Amino acid sequence: MTHGATSEPASPSLDKPRPGAPPPGPAKRPAGRLLLGRLTDVHTVSLIGVLAVLAVIGAATKPDQFLSTDNLQLILTQASVIGVVTVGVTFVIIGGGIDLSVGAIVALASVWCTTVATQEFGMGGMIFTALLVGLGCGLVNGVLIAYGPMVPFVATLAMLASARGLALHITEGRTQVVSVDAVLDLGGRDAYVLGVPPLVIIFAVVTVIGWVLLNRTTFGRRTVAIGGNPEAARLAGIAVKRQRLMLYALSGLCCGIAAFMLVVLSGSGQNTNGNLYELNAIAAAIIGGTLLSGGRGTIIGSVLGVLVFTTITNLFTLNNLDSAGQQIAQGAIIVAAVLLQRRSAAQHT
Template identity: 80%
Template sequence: MSTATSPGKGSTPPPPEKSKARAVAPRLDLHHVSLFAVLAVLALVGGLTKPDEFLSTDNLQLILTQASVIGVVTVGVTFVIIGGGIDLSVGAIVALASVWATTVATQEYGLAGMLFCSLVVGLGCGLVNGVLVAYGPMVPFIATLAMLASARGLAEQLSDGKTQVVTVEPVLDLGLPDSYVLGVPPLVMIFAVVGAVGWLVLNRTTFGRRTVAVGGNPEASRLAGIAVKRQRLLLYLLSGLCCGIAAFMLIVLTGSGQNTNGNLYELDAIAAAIIGGTLLSGGRGTITGSVLGVLVFTTITNLFALNNLQSDVQQIAKGAIIVAAVLVQKGRTSP
């Protein structure tokens, strides 16, 4: 004799797209509010400890500019994590793209040539990662770890371990105050555009819904007709593209290309995404949260620098924030 099954036990879970719709709903949730509150507290601390320095226009521009490069990388990493993957190679890809784009041969093609080279190198590395993960198949951790080592080594080989100075004036001019629009640096505007496009893609397109679905339940997504392998490939291509953009931004910011560029970017980007509410297991996350996470970390770094505090204390503080964010996530997802 069959009995009716209660909705809470034994029932078939709703399709991934529907069950995860709340994850990318275009609204300001409690987690975002808490991140805004953290930023407010950090601003208060900065205003009380170093009011003249912290609240100055130059310092606020510096915070936003420093957040821009890692912020663009974080947007790409957020998509990969929501899709159920991980990318440990983003920092090395940024280094390789920055070095390749600042070789003497590439600089002969001017700003357009350097930008094109950065994007192509980023996309190429993303393509390799995507093929290995989606069609290899390889565990994302191993595939991207291999790319991390290979890209970093190739960057050192291309640069011969030396700093490659940019001589293209239009590229250098982008980092000067004369290029600011209403007091906003060009790099910050690029970050804003990338973040806005990322938000629209995640929340308003089929690609975004499929990303959430694949990260939440790959098998159910496959049965629903989603090309899971292709989706994963596209996610790593997107991450590589963001790395290429970030590499060019870093070239503008530093006026050079180095094999040490992007050092530990992978950890900073993943950490920013986590405290922004992205689940490492996939299926949930927001671009807004990741951007706020980047701003929190960058503001902390700025406060420590202004108050002449040691970097080891700064790393401890960041680690504590990551642990707290993960504990909050577990509390929110536990039945």
């Protein structure tokens, strides 16, 4: 018998499965992902169900008008502008922030891109100006919040007041009418692509890009990480401050896109544009399953939330109902969505 290292036969449990044991299956998904998937499915199915109920109500009360092609195009077009804003707001909320300035940024970008000096550069100059103003405002928000550091509520509230004031100063309270034919033509029926308005196409493209960015890129994973636990994200090597800066820049860019879309839709720039957009966008994100505390949310859910609110508005308009009832209905939906979030989370924890 030697006194060197001895070798022992490998444990059967490590080399091969025990007799009669089932064959190994795929690795189990983490519990967190399973919970997220369940909650996402609940909200998506619920919102689709709400849209179906609203469609039934519309078909029953105004069958000739609600189900007409013109009205469906109108619903999608009206949802497009606030929908683009909501995509940006969804990223900010998932990242643990809030943006109360989106409506004011839309107003500022819309009036800046419709000044006489800007319109002299044609549609390209107007688009560039709207995007630049939106991005610039978003960067200011991001710098104040990430490197200030300021509380997102306070920083974006200050931007709301400043942007509205600057928009009023530029317009002097007047409506700036668009005189560029190429821009006005985008709002006409001749610009429709297979019956789809150009603004709806822009909304669809922004939605797809937002979905890919959130679900298929490192940027999206970092956004979820800092929203769920910023300190853990920092310890994991994520540049939390830079990520927050980029989130607010993205929100501002979406506001710039929405501003130009609103100019196309209305044919003018006004300091009152984007009124209450911040509340509508946040509400749509919430009923779509985005947590106000951050760390969870979906682009599809937010888009469905926008469609729910827009359809409700359309139904009340078609039936000549009081706008107060519309606001009550929207508030009830928000409360129901939040209660559903809490109940679903409690059931799966």
